[in-house]
Amino acid sequence: MTKAPTPRIKAPKSGVRVRMYRQGHGDCFLLTFRRSRGTKPFFMLIDCGRKKGSTPADLKDKDIDMDAVIEALWTDTGGKLDVVVVTHEHEDHVSGFPKAGDDTHPFSKFHVEDLWLAWTEDGADPDANRFRELYGDKLLTLALAHEKLRALQGVGVPDGVADEIAEFLELETGHRTGAEVLKEACIEMGVAPRDISAGPAQAFAAARRTKIRGKRYKERLAGLRAMVKGEIKFLSPGDPPLPLKGVKGVRVFPFGPPRDQKLLTSLNPRQSEEFHVGPFAMGEPGAGLFAAFDGGEDASSTSPFAPRYVIRQDEVSDSIAEDAAPELAYLSMTYLAENDEDRRIDGDWMGEAQALALRLNSEVNNTSLVLAFELESSGRTLLFTGDAQRGSWVSWSDLSWDVDGTTVTAKDLLARCTFYKAGHHGSHNATLNGTLDSPHANLNWMALGDYAGDFVAMVPSNKTWAWGKKRPWRHPMKAIEHALIDKARSRVLMIEPHEPQRHDSHSGSEFDTMWAAFAKATKSEEFAVEYVVDDMPPNST
């Protein structure tokens, strides 16, 4: 291990220094706190990843890639991280961590003291295992759909669907094809090699046959877990507030992921097992795919009609014998007619794979570890939601803690929230809308009263890249961006564009003091955008 240099980043006088790295479209946040003793700052890293190919243009021009950003993190921290938090296991949050045994990876040389994960990663938690099992089966379904769509080579397939699903597979697993995902799952589950090489449908069937389920994720975080020198903590909402070792005046409240399966997934608890098709509730996107795939290698056994009606598709070919039955000739001459290829529908039924991909993505987003940091002197809080979506947000209103004999609710903490890390890069459903009276947490529960003037938001989005995609990703969504700009009075920081932008509605001289203070607390550097939340009581400066 390389000897750790002195950290470049100093602890803030009070409060917390939040650095959002510019590795691309994804999350990598460094939180720096002052220790009560000694000069060495306390470093907490929240996530480290990005979507492949999303490096900001200015860094790309200088040939700066992910590794260089991790190097910058090394210089900034001196290589020692007191806590690493992984909110959830999506590519854009974990791609910067090394695989198990990869000693050449730039992150491998870090010293990781503690690792905080959500309860959903706990292998000793039966609910978590159940969730991962369902997730694993859904992922296999998506992977096989992708392979089947690819195999059709564009005939009778809605345009672009296979490519879009590839993107989601990559977000979930780091692999871009269903075959790779199936293969990896099979290896994890100990499927015999000959079943893996027999083809995707066989691999799917073999993986389904194994009794060991729900091993997913292990692979992706195995490297990071192996690096931990201290302890691995699994956090649940409502757990007592956590201290930071050696730091005074900071409490960390876990908000999510919710314990309620219904909120985590789309599973309806009122539905008993018999109304499920494998991991899917009936009628849920993917249920039809799974029903067709789970029939084994011969899909025709899943037909809703009695076997006497079924003509297996390989019996109908484009070169039909002269003496063939007229029914077969009809099917061949209509469906397989050469000039009517555009009208085929081989893949349309798998269009729901796209809905499944989106659903799966949301379900994993909802497993995000959500943390609220309370700075005790000022009462200010910071909210880091990972990619938590609606299912998580609506669960927070039930949370309360007993702090030194006083009951503190999530609503209380949010009312003092002056720093918000926007969920899921500012997407739909990852920042909820509502009013103070709404039954669930929303943007308007944040920064109230004395704290109203201090609200700042960071949106970890390379907006230029996301909106410039062939089929744009709405990250951030316009309505959310506008709501944040409005609430934060232009104090919204993004990965790209990374210079703070003062909007017309906040350009009046009455905002000058506010903007000057913000500029003072903000740094916009090549590798990171930084903002310091101080711990002075509001309106005291």
Added chain:
Amino acid sequence: MSTEFRPPRRLNVFAFDPSTARSFANRNARTVKITLPYELDPQDPGEPFFGPKGKYVEVVDYDPASGAFYAPINLNDDAVMFNDGLPPSPEDPQFHQQMVYAVSMNTVSAFEEALGRVIQWAPTIKKVEKKGKEAEWHYNFTRRLRIYPHALREANAYYNPDKKALLFGYFTAGPESTSAPSGTTVFTCLSHDIIVHETVHAILDGLHPSFAEDSNPDMRALHEAFADIIALFQLFSFPTVLEEQIAKTRGDLSRQNLLGELAQEFGQAVGRGCALRSFLGETNEHGVWKPIEPDPTKLRNSTAPHERGAVLVAAVFRAFMTIYKTRVEDLFRIASNGSGVLRDGTIDPDLKRRLAAEAAQCARRVMRICIRAMDYTPPVNVTFGDYLRAIITADRDLFPEDTQGYRAAFIEAFASWGILPANMPTISEPSLRWPTVANAEADRQARRGISEDTEWLDKIHSNLGLMLSQPRKMLSYFSSPMSIDGKDRRARYQLEVERTAEEAQRVGQLVHERLTRFNEASTTMIVREKVPARTLHMDVNLLEVDDSRDREIVYHASCHYQRLLWLLMNSASSPRFAELTGLTFSPDAPATVRRSQITELPSVHVAAVRIARRQGQRGQPEREYVIEVIQTRRGYFDIDRQLHEDAQPVDPKDSNRDCDFKFRAGTTFLVDARSFKIRRLIRTAYAVDDPVGLEACRAYVDGTDAQAPNAFYSGRSPRSAAFAALHHPPHIKDGFS
């Protein structure tokens, strides 16, 4: 069997769907026989009729999720033919094929009756790449709509405009299903409602391909509501179903009955009620079904297509109810010794049949009014208000006297649901009628403060007459243009002329084949001369050659006139004409208005030239031509970008440049088939260069674009999926949108 005898084809189908058929209470109306006239889809009874693949539709039963095909039914098989088709049963896929064929063809039949012409599917568009040249888009005749009864394994069914195909899904009923038992399979292709609904999407897309565009809050809603209105009234054409429901409601059809509940099995199996008919009635807290009183604010507060569509369905149904009630008042009085109040107990069977007959007739008339109105709408960017005006005008042109109060009922019903054209100072039958050309011209002159004689219009009418009755002469006049300079532009122009001629020759060829089809078999004379192509270019009104029953001939004749009219409008369009019709030909129009690559002036797209035949009040045949012209402008969400692009120098090659949305405007002309005079002008609310229209379109498209139903993508769907996404359940909303 003698081919002289041309029996209608009778086929058994479920009246509603298998679940409703299972219910004991509905035992008398579980199945119905659909009767298709022989002429609609003539098939030699001596030959097998597999598929069914007829003149309009082809059923192909491929189930890709199961990797299986199902053998096609042979409708001419003796066992099928002599039993009115296979008996309704969900377990036999061949019955499924029979049902989708019968119901879709019955829908086609209803449209052809109302429109007085053959219907067309939207043309098949193919991109043809040529080496070293720009890719060309070829528009081809779509002979048959394809129907896949088992294409999907999900709770969905839709029309795919790219494939010209209906895709039906099947799924397993969930625990919340109140119709099909949980765990059993629900087939959307066995729901009468769903089949009609999807077929209507396809027919309307053939009539107005631009209606699939989502450019204002009403476009998608109109498609949905229209499809649903037809599905609703098609049920009224089955006497057994109707009599059953009349008996149940004791003649009061505004009470809860099966007719008002769309796609029962489907809706109840996925655990939610019937979306589009939700404003007909609702079950109150005591579990009693009550009709919903119209609410004029509902439309203003609704944005989702299904919700807006439901308002339109409710309005049309209310009009129907008003008419029906008025027409049966006397029957009730006769049956009750003048009191109008029936005695308790079962309704008298004679009265039941009479009421059913009245209801059927009202329903047929209301449905025809709704269908015919589709010829009377602006060609693009239509609103519900436009549709009301279309209904009133279409009916008035056919039946000048509103003796039965149909139009009054429509106006009352639409107004009570808040559906009225925007910016209309008074609402009355005359004001709702689209303007005659004389009125439009008078208004134009008055607006300009001038008074001139309208001789110039006569010239336009003469041109139209010449074009329609002597198309070949007209084309030869255009083939040597005076004013086109530049080699490239001249070449393009020549290409247009050639294509126009090709379409006419295609008509000639098809007519020729038709006329000589007996030659080979004839014993008296053998005529096998090759006919030179140019002699096949006939100089007669091509829209009226043959008996206009051959869809392919009609298609090419329409294409020919579309091209010919395009040439005519490009050669002679006066500012006066532009002003009158709301079109623009001005070189000063903003640069974002699409330009012609030949004239470099704002281009026009002639979307349709078709004939409409109707039978008037006295049974007299009425004919007129419907001509649709559309103009397009590139729109940008960013106002500064729009201003920048508007001010760019005009470059006709820009027509396909990147833009955020397309703003379209246009005019429908109704032309008298005898005098070739324009009778009425039906303009979109805004012209293509009108900044107000552009802004309205921008606001709407920007709004729907920003609405993301998921965490990644835009809320807009491409044309190929225009009808697919709508049928998915709505999303929970407390996010930002």
